[in-house]
């Protein structure tokens with residue numbers, strides 16, 4: 154399994170649109186309810202085609218930034234944001250999580266789904282997220298499909314939708330495997346040593362690192 158294949162913009166764009174569709178509204182609702190944040194600034198790190206950023210903008214009044222290291226993902230995100238009629242509320246930015254073009258103490262909420270597994274330096278990425286968080290702000294970075302039922306739905310979408318006819322086995326094999334690239338307890342221990350408070354949350358179908366500043 155190659156990292157480039159799993160984050161390939163055209164492949165991922167298809168899977169996020171036709172298979173993962175139910176994941177994003179569920180996670181957006183869960184994260185917003187959990188932290189009770191409805192206004193201010195939110196960054197979706199490693200946003201891919203921008204689906205989570207779009208769902209967060211739909212249910213809040215937040216100004217949202219969808220940030221991804223791949224320019225092609227930012228282009229896809231901009232397209233989806235325009236189609237959702239949210240260009241005034243969401244800005245797509247191309248940057249590495251380790252070097253975000255945002256000021257210190259700035260964001261109220263940083264979310265990141267399915268991306269941390271691919272960061273070359275997860276500790277540096279989390280430290281950079283912590284830098285841009287406002288005091289009182291919160292970051293929630295990890296992965297998962299939301300619930301086992303949604304995971305089953307995602308797999309069913311892949312099995313049944315003709316758009317996956319060439320790549321069905323590839324996605325069925327790879328979905329859920331990326332979490333092996335994260336040692337959440339080890340990451341939290343490294344962050345703790347650097348003065349960043351972080352904790353692991355395993356819930357329902359997800360694994361998340363929560364940081365509060």
Ligand SMILES: C[S@@+](CC[C@H](N)C(=O)[O-])C[C@H]1O[C@@H](n2cnc3c(N)ncnc32)[C@H](O)[C@@H]1O
Nearest residue numbers: 160199200201221222223249250266267268271
């Ligand atoms: C599996 S996709 C997940 C996309 C999206 N969050 C979702 O759930 O639909 C992982 C994304 O993380 C991005 N990514 C990987 N390394 C990154 C980094 N160092 N900084 C920012 N984005 C990164 C990839 O380009 C890719 O778009």
